[in-house]
Amino acid sequence: MDAYDVMVIGGGPAGYVAAIRAAQLGFRVACVDAFERGGKASLGGTCLNVGCIPSKAMLDSSERFEMIQHDAAEHGIQVDGARVDLGKMLGRKEGVVDKLTGGIAYLFKKNKVTSFHGLGRLVRQDEGGWVVAVSENGGAGTEVVARHVIVATGSSPRELPLAPFGGHVVENSGALAFEQVPGKLGIIGAGVIGVELGSVWRRLGAQVTILEALPGFLMAADEAVSKEALKQFQKQGLEFHFGVNISAVEQDDSGVTVTYTEKEQEITARFDKLIVSIGRVPNTAGLGAEAVGLELDERGFVKVDGHYRTNLPGVYAVGDVIGGAMLAHKAEEEGVALAEMLAGQAGHVNYDVIPWVIYTSPEIAWAGLTEKQAKEKGHSVKAGQFPFSANGRALGHGDPRGFVKVVADADTDKILGVHMVGPNVSELIGETVAIMEFGGSAEDLARTVHAHPTLSEVVKEAALAADKRALHM
Known part of the structure; x- marks a missing residue:
């Protein structure tokens, strides 16, 4: 059985950064991650593969197209007949992702981090540390032992019970891979992902309607900022409805019908595609939490103390799986802080x-x-x-x-x-x-x-x- 000082379960921003920093500090480190893109192992988790990075690539491409259409003339630049080659645009996005995910694989090799592709599951604690079952490529896998285990399994999009993902109902990854620009695009959720994806497809020609259960826009932001942002987005053509209650979502071969109540009025809207963006849930399934007694909170997040320690000695957790702000940079900083704590240093994250x-x-x-x-x-x-x-x-x-x-x-x-x-x-x-x-x-x-x-x-x-x-x- 291979033995490591640190075993990281999860290769997203929290996990891969924790693994690299721990290796820099002299630990013998391994990381197991099950993420696949295009049928191949791909480090970087949701952020690099289907979240932060590809969405920013599409935001940049679509903004350039809008600039050519609407702003270039003001600069004395005349462009006639501009059109979108969506296939090429999506290909560029994938190229950016390939470069960055491949970069993590290079950094693992450079820092001598052993990488496993598959699922990691806590099995038992023995005298050498924690035994982790690593199921590689769907096979029987193997077992490794580590003195410290870091759970960094991240999160996944939350499904709306009325609208499970599939067909014309998609989450963020599906919304970054439409084969053609939807004529009418519905989005449930006016948060970060909702407005970013709505902006991409609105610029490319979609008519976008955003439905939000909360009574106002970006209520976590300063009121002056949210008011100004909403004004600008509405001016661009994004249509918002707040305080809505979704009562039915039905899809057929050609699209999706959403029934909702707004200001006590029942409304039915028809969309070619529907993006559901109502938050994220922690990835703890298959981790072996129940079998080994790893404590989760009422929402399924791994419970930790101020030093990212779980209730199990030698087992720690960082990133989305412990809750808080679900931000890649927050997860990375937690990964660094924990690795430094394991080395006896004063790792710290200022959440304020x-x-x-x-x-x-x-x-x-x-x-x-x-x-x-x-x-x-x-x-x-x-x-x-x-x-x-x-x-x-x-x-x-x-x-x-x-x-x-x-x-x-x-x-x-x-x-x-x-x-x-x-x-x-x-x-x-x-x-x-x-x-x-x-x-x-x-x-x-x-x-x-x-x-x-x-x-x-x-x-x-x-x-x-x-x-x-x-x-x-």
């Missing part, structure tokens, strides 16, 4: 300043508390807001939509949260996270020299605006 990003156009990003949350926590709050419409780089780029908002404590000046909607804010949020990580103030941000002309000047001006001294407004 994890950035959230939605890669639509305009982009949306935030970190820390909203203005409402800050007040509810008892802070005396001051806030500064500055628009991209007053920024030279945004105007030159031709995209002056949105703003940056800085929320700070009025007594200490400490930044409590930063909220953005506008061009490239997925990149701008990193600066503010760094400032917040070190307990920085609005004054720190305002006094930092920002290059001119750049979009980042809007961040500086918003920090200045918190003290009512913005220079360019």
Whole structure:
């Protein structure tokens, strides 16, 4: 029986990063992952294979097409007869995914991480550590033993009981592989995945309707940001319905019929395709949790303490499977922190300043508390807001939509949260996270020299605006 210091079950962002970092720290490491794409083993989990990476590739391709159609003329560029070659666009997406997933395989080899393709299952604890059954390629498999086992099995899309996945009803992976642009596309769920996928297919020509059970849009975001984003998306042609109750979903050979109630009125809508995006559930089936006594919570997530320890000695868990923010970067940081803890170092993740990003156009990003949350926590709050419409780089780029908002404590000046909607804010949020990580103030941000002309000047001006001294407004 092969013996390892660390055995990682799951090769997504939490798992593969934990494996690499543990190997860097001198552990003998193995990782088992069952993900397949195109009938072949493919490391990287949902994020790299059918989530974060392919969706961003499609968002970029579709945004370029829309720019050519609607914005190029403003720049003095005349383009006639632009059309979409969907097959080539999807092929480019797959090429990006292949490069990155292949890169993980290379990193495993470079760091001497043993990789198994198949399912990993906790079997028993013996004097050498935990025995893990590894079923490779559907065969009988083998058993390995490890002193430490890291469960990083991730999550899967949650099904709507009325609309199980199959046929014309798809989840995120199916929604990234349509063979033709749907004429009418329905989406249940107005969260991150819903609006991103809706944006892709709307740009490519679909008529998109988004149905959301909650009474408002992006209620986790700052109210000013969610209001501005909704206005921009509606202007683009995305149709939203909030506070809906789905009562029936029926599909036939040609499409899907959805019956829902909105404002006490029953409505029936017909779609060519229906994307269901209502959250995710932890992947614990086949892990052997019940057999070995691994404790799960009432929603099926693996229960851990502040050091990612489960109730079983020597067994740990990180990433989506433990709940919290289901974000690849959160999962990666947990993987690094745990590997460092196993090596006796002080691994740490600051959950208060994890950035959230939605890669639509305009982009949306935030970190820390909203203005409402800050007040509810008892802070005396001051806030500064500055628009991209007053920024030279945004105007030159031709995209002056949105703003940056800085929320700070009025007594200490400490930044409590930063909220953005506008061009490239997925990149701008990193600066503010760094400032917040070190307990920085609005004054720190305002006094930092920002290059001119750049979009980042809007961040500086918003920090200045918190003290009512913005220079360019």
